[in-house]
Amino acid sequence: MSNLATLDVSQHPNLPQSSQTLFAAKAQKQLSFEDISKQIGRNEVATAAIFYGQAKASPEDIVNLSKALGVPQEQLEQQLSGFPDRGRSVEMPPREPLIYRLYEIVQNYGYAYKAVLNEKFGDGIMSAISFSTKVEKETDADGNNWAVITLRGKW
Amino acid sequence: MSNLATLDVSQHPNLPQSSQTLFAAKAQKQLSFEDISKQIGRNEVATAAIFYGQAKASPEDIVNLSKALGVPQEQLEQQLSGFPDRGRSVEMPPREPLIYRLYEIVQNYGYAYKAVLNEKFGDGIMSAISFSTKVEKETDADGNNWAVITLRGKW
């Protein structure tokens, strides 16, 4: 049986109602984000971001999510029609160890990234909005697993 | 004339003495991190991380940095011989807009990353220590530049 990410609403009171709807259906259907992402044609992280209220679902996403999850389309339209109120899912600094590791990377490498980016691109900024990201799994010759996260933002 | 990242010590009172030494030599030699990284055989971000006191310089790094920057080897050995006291270069939340964008990615996508990573790898964590990272520049068909940051950590 595969691993499935779930949502315990009592631990996330700041998430929108849509999060509860989507995660409940995901748990009942026993679908992974990989399964869902294939059905709605978006990558896994973007799919999960919709579930956590961090990305806007397009009208097609809503149709596809309705099919994939068996949730009435009108319900999703109502709950997902607004604009995401981003930034409410993680309290900073993050207390979750896995998320803290990403925070720590920013804390430790922040100026190194800035220096290299400035030298490569000049003054400016990497957008966190015109932006895509993905997660991949690599296994090396010794059988160790490596998580590879790619961030791609417009300069 | 190329862009060069410099250090204004008065803005970074918490950095180690080595940062001042290294950045002063870099400015005088007019070397980019790309230049230096080639001479010392490490990637650019890791090179910059040494400059900001966030990564340990190996004995070979010290030899190579001494040559590349024209700083006496003994001086570098003395200033770089200890163990890095990581985490002092960026005050969190970051006030620098470019670094804030990375922080914002963690704030917005943190749980999405966790959910996808857990489903792919099971319970566990991506190391921020057995870890490498790089920055690349892409230019798309419309001439837009994209910054691509890759994080690769052992699970």
Place this chain on the structure above:
Amino acid sequence: MSNLATLDVSQHPNLPQSSQTLFAAKAQKQLSFEDISKQIGRNEVATAAIFYGQAKASPEDIVNLSKALGVPQEQLEQQLSGFPDRGRSVEMPPREPLIYRLYEIVQNYGYAYKAVLNEKFGDGIMSAISFSTKVEKETDADGNNWAVITLRGKW
């Protein structure tokens, strides 16, 4: 179908009851703030500010809102009769990326604004109360959209 801003009350527990009433009616009537602002004769930002409990609705506003939204006038009178308890809609620093950008402008340009204002007006202050603000949309020759926000405060 046009974009409509909605309110997910579960994400805004600190807003007054009137916010819920007004946003629910707006969603049901499928009205944009532009639509409503025309019916009540105020600009869009001021209209939205009433919805978020940040501006006082005058007796005429209440009459007009009642008509525009189909909410009984007495209900609005009861919920909007008090004085706004301003400042509760955004937690600072803002986590919402769009609002954070405005915060960042204050963080980065704050002293530049002060210096220029002081040189133009002498010692004093720009009121945030005897104050009006508006949002406009511009499209340049290349088809890029620009958001233009104007702040006008009594000195």
Place this chain on the structure above:
Amino acid sequence: MSNLATLDVSQHPNLPQSSQTLFAAKAQKQLSFEDISKQIGRNEVATAAIFYGQAKASPEDIVNLSKALGVPQEQLEQQLSGFPDRGRSVEMPPREPLIYRLYEIVQNYGYAYKAVLNEKFGDGIMSAISFSTKVEKETDADGNNWAVITLRGKW
């Protein structure tokens, strides 16, 4: 005698060395930002932002500033050649009343701006980087002065 914005370095230990150089010359030459902005061909707020280390001076800006302020060009080149480490001039929340008023506008109107911007532009964000801003002075029929601040950011 006109009003002149000055810098008391002892109150701003986090600003770069260039700030001290530029403000000292400005005070000695008794130049307002309006004077300087005309000589360097940028608007007043952008000029002040360079003084506070919040904007990058281009090579031409450096040449022009050198002339306008009577500071040796090499000194400016050295102090202004790096990339700005933005965000260090204002501690948030701002304690300066004039700057606080801008902060308060974000606190009170943040979601109103977001709602109106989303309805006008769809999901997205107003850039704080591809961005310009200006300050103007208006005097109404009753002789009252009004400060008008315009923010214009790419969507």
Place this chain on the structure above:
Amino acid sequence: MSNLATLDVSQHPNLPQSSQTLFAAKAQKQLSFEDISKQIGRNEVATAAIFYGQAKASPEDIVNLSKALGVPQEQLEQQLSGFPDRGRSVEMPPREPLIYRLYEIVQNYGYAYKAVLNEKFGDGIMSAISFSTKVEKETDADGNNWAVITLRGKW
């Protein structure tokens, strides 16, 4: 019709139950604090402070409030019999602009008050408990209104 201060309980979850009782009765009776203060023989600010749970109501206050507001005396006795748990009505720093202005006065003039008080009274402190305060309205020759707040504390 006069202005009436009301309480939206959903915005003040930390206030005692008595606040809800008192404000609900005040709204129903359409009484201002001036009206009530005359009936209970205390000044307006002290009256409002009882409503916000910041001052202790004496047995006579309870009798008088019961009459003035039409609330059963036993209910008030039960809800007001304890000792006030002061300090819970305002979150500091205050987000409400009007209250923030008072906070700002302390922030800006704090040491000036201390210096003048010490020179007038010697070492010591002005009590915030053996203390009375009042608000008055003045209108000057030009028709401008001025709010005058007086603080009187035992040294």
Place this chain on the structure above:
Amino acid sequence: MSNLATLDVSQHPNLPQSSQTLFAAKAQKQLSFEDISKQIGRNEVATAAIFYGQAKASPEDIVNLSKALGVPQEQLEQQLSGFPDRGRSVEMPPREPLIYRLYEIVQNYGYAYKAVLNEKFGDGIMSAISFSTKVEKETDADGNNWAVITLRGKW
């Protein structure tokens, strides 16, 4: 011998240079703020506020302060010519007990003031800028001293 407020610069590193100049002269001349305020024709609190860098000294104030304190006028002109960078003298919440008592009054009575002010003046705000304040000493029949602080702000 009268009580004299002094300044220990080592405890106030954020104050402007003028504070050190003014307080040093005040200590040497053994002048109270009452003495100085009479010589420069402003009230005591305003006088002290200039010393702490919280109020702008007019050209006449500078002439008068120069005479009263025996400090060269040019020195004062140079140090006092800029615009005050208000808000840096007190760290909030205040740790000094006397100043904390004022802070506590805002914390406890904030909403009571707001409610009474709104009922008296309608929606709006009391200015902390078009504002004057004074401190008086009263002695009651029992010989107790009372400090009376009056705040008067334009509505």
Place this chain on the structure above:
Amino acid sequence: MSNLATLDVSQHPNLPQSSQTLFAAKAQKQLSFEDISKQIGRNEVATAAIFYGQAKASPEDIVNLSKALGVPQEQLEQQLSGFPDRGRSVEMPPREPLIYRLYEIVQNYGYAYKAVLNEKFGDGIMSAISFSTKVEKETDADGNNWAVITLRGKW
């Protein structure tokens, strides 16, 4: 009629269920902590600490509290059987003025206590656990009341 401390649960959402049970019974029986402390044979502060969930009730305390308050013993056993989760009753810094005064004593005299204790006892610490405390009332010749708090901790 004597003064009685009560609990308004809506202001203390972090207290354990036992607090509500105990305070409700105390209010109904109109018992002071002095009354209860005599019946259960502990001092008043320790008794109040049990009510606020800050001290563990022994089996005998539970029997005695049941008798004194008329609460079924099983109910108390269930609610008081666990180990106290101390530290949740006061948010620091305290907003309640009376409790703040104690906090202020620590803030002002902390190092004075440490210096005197170290000189008297050598290096070490005063336990806050092997610890007892009491409150006494003294009235001096002028009729003034003094509160005397004694802290006694093992070194």
Place this chain on the structure above:
Amino acid sequence: MSNLATLDVSQHPNLPQSSQTLFAAKAQKQLSFEDISKQIGRNEVATAAIFYGQAKASPEDIVNLSKALGVPQEQLEQQLSGFPDRGRSVEMPPREPLIYRLYEIVQNYGYAYKAVLNEKFGDGIMSAISFSTKVEKETDADGNNWAVITLRGKW
């Protein structure tokens, strides 16, 4: 050789200059606070509080301290003549374990003290200014040492 409390100025940059003077003399004379307190006729904690800049030295204290410590009287008069800027010696929450234990007592017993004090004295407050405190050492039958701290404040 007895234990002596000393001051490492580098760890206490916020203390007044008098602290450095007094502690340096104390170290050179090898005097405990008990020794000094006897010579100046105040209790030990009050004496230490003067050393840490938390209590005002009277003219007689200055004379006596000058004799006891061998510091020129004029130097002490100059450094101690102002009014103490209390509250700067301890950063809250305290990091020093011994001082933290006192803080913890306030955190845990704060409401218990308030409840008992209110029941004994009615509504009001214990002064932290009309206040005295002392430290005593007790040794019990088992040879254990107990630190006894007494706080006595006017109600």
Place this chain on the structure above:
Amino acid sequence: MSNLATLDVSQHPNLPQSSQTLFAAKAQKQLSFEDISKQIGRNEVATAAIFYGQAKASPEDIVNLSKALGVPQEQLEQQLSGFPDRGRSVEMPPREPLIYRLYEIVQNYGYAYKAVLNEKFGDGIMSAISFSTKVEKETDADGNNWAVITLRGKW
């Protein structure tokens, strides 16, 4: 009768639903963590960590917990199937005195641990994930109890 750790849900609103289920069953069965740990074959701290939602329960753990506690297996599977959202049980800094002592050890000895670990292992980090921990009780010759906590993490 043995001591039993219980959970008062009202004090821990951030814990997952499984915590309530598990602690309720533990209280009803009157089982200690030692009892349960023996039945499920894990050490006591790991067992307690599952109860607080800080460790992932394996499928076998769920089977064993179901038996030990008499909770239906499906209920545990549903509530424990997700990935732990770690870090929500303790608010930092900890207010609970016992937990604070551990925090204080990190605060005081943090750099000492780092220095010794770096000298023993070189640059790197002790994992908090590939990690086990246990608690033991020792009684010395004088009858004193000592708590021994062992942390064992992969380097």
Place this chain on the structure above:
Amino acid sequence: MSNLATLDVSQHPNLPQSSQTLFAAKAQKQLSFEDISKQIGRNEVATAAIFYGQAKASPEDIVNLSKALGVPQEQLEQQLSGFPDRGRSVEMPPREPLIYRLYEIVQNYGYAYKAVLNEKFGDGIMSAISFSTKVEKETDADGNNWAVITLRGKW
């Protein structure tokens, strides 16, 4: 060449002067804490804690440190004679990743430790003062290194 922990004073401005003295001598003599601990007869962590100003050096420690490090005994006596002002070496939350891992263990396992300790020992606390700790290195069959930290505190 062995690894040696060093101190870059510019990164630790809050440490006592003794830290600089001790670390400078350690670097010059090229001694590890293991070396020094053997010479002074204390364990490594306690030795390092003295270097960081977190533990009191006894008179014998001073003699031994003087010999081991070649620092004049009088200098050490002067700098180490006071009582440690503990808690200033680590800013919490720790930014150093290695120290953060220990902090994270407290954050995640805090209540689990408390529950198990309470069940084993009853109500009470583990002392962080009557306390010893050590670090050991283990290598498992696969050649992996494990850091083992033991905390032993009196109950």
